[in-house]
Amino acid sequence: MTPQAERELLIEQVVAAWRPEGGEDGVRSHPAWHDLDEAGRMEAAERTMRARRIEAALHPQGLTTTARLVLAKIRGS
Amino acid sequence: MTDLDTHLPNIAAGDPDAFARWVAGAESRVRASLTSVAGAVDVEAVVQETLLRIWQVAPRVEPDGKPNCLLRLAVRIGRNLAVSDLRRRRVRPDVVARLESRALSDQVDAAPPDPMLRRAIEACREKLPGKPASALDARLSGPGTPDVTLATRMNMKLNTFLQNVTRARSLLAQCLKKRGIDLDAELA
Numbered sequence: 001m002t003p004q005a006e007r008e009l010l011i012e013q014v015v016a017a018w019r020p021e022g023g024e025d026g027v028r029s030h031p032a033w034h035d036l037d038e039a040g041r042m043e044a045a046e047r048t049m050r051a052r053r054i055e056a057a058l059h060p061q062g063l064t065t066t067a068r069l070v071l072a073k074i075r076g077s
Numbered sequence: 078m079t080d081l082d083t084h085l086p087n088i089a090a091g092d093p094d095a096f097a098r099w100v101a102g103a104e105s106r107v108r109a110s111l112t113s114v115a116g117a118v119d120v121e122a123v124v125q126e127t128l129l130r131i132w133q134v135a136p137r138v139e140p141d142g143k144p145n146c147l148l149r150l151a152v153r154i155g156r157n158l159a160v161s162d163l164r165r166r167r168v169r170p171d172v173v174a175r176l177e178s179r180a181l182s183d184q185v186d187a188a189p190p191d192p193m194l195r196r197a198i199e200a201c202r203e204k205l206p207g208k209p210a211s212a213l214d215a216r217l218s219g220p221g222t223p224d225v226t227l228a229t230r231m232n233m234k235l236n237t238f239l240q241n242v243t244r245a246r247s248l249l250a251q252c253l254k255k256r257g258i259d260l261d262a263e264l265a
Binding site: 018027048063 | 093096097098101102104105108109111112115116117119120121122123124126128129132158191195198199202216220221222223236239240242243246249250260261
């Protein structure tokens, strides 16, 4: 796999809403985020904004995957 | 400007549905407020932690008479979480200073829903080919599930799953562009 292809896969993982359980430290960073350089992290953040815009538009209540994940935690607590 | 504080009394009373309505309007603004430090902080993690903390502190929030006090508080909490994270990881002082010195806007607007965009995205989503469509659907329906688990459920290797999600996003963006919708311009 080329470095560019590996970078793309790292970015796609960071765009996901899933994050490791944080315990007392709160929500933790995605492991793939730590493997990206600064430009890759910026790119991931930009793609995440676009992805969330699409998710909100598709959801009947305008909720993104981030929102649904947080709400599931609140309702489960 | 939409004042999301109309939801505050019900949120403070512990109504998660009211909080969902607030989050639907507030999340993108909180995320956008962290753009300048996205190279040094995992913005997604900070946004999630911010929203969780807002839910916890909402019962104690006293409105200040200006619109969107809860949203402005969320932006402050997000910034403080980012600064704490940067300091804990001993990130360059100039990056920390840039975040700390950033003026907080008292006029945070809340983005309204866009039914036309929704129809266009739905139409484009229906045109996605099988595997990219399935992979994207899995991501959207399982936000609390790690990619490796989603991939296993679909009998895919992790890399194949991620490639399919990326391809789905790319095809969606191309389709939207053909319909005259540029997401980059929408978010600018």
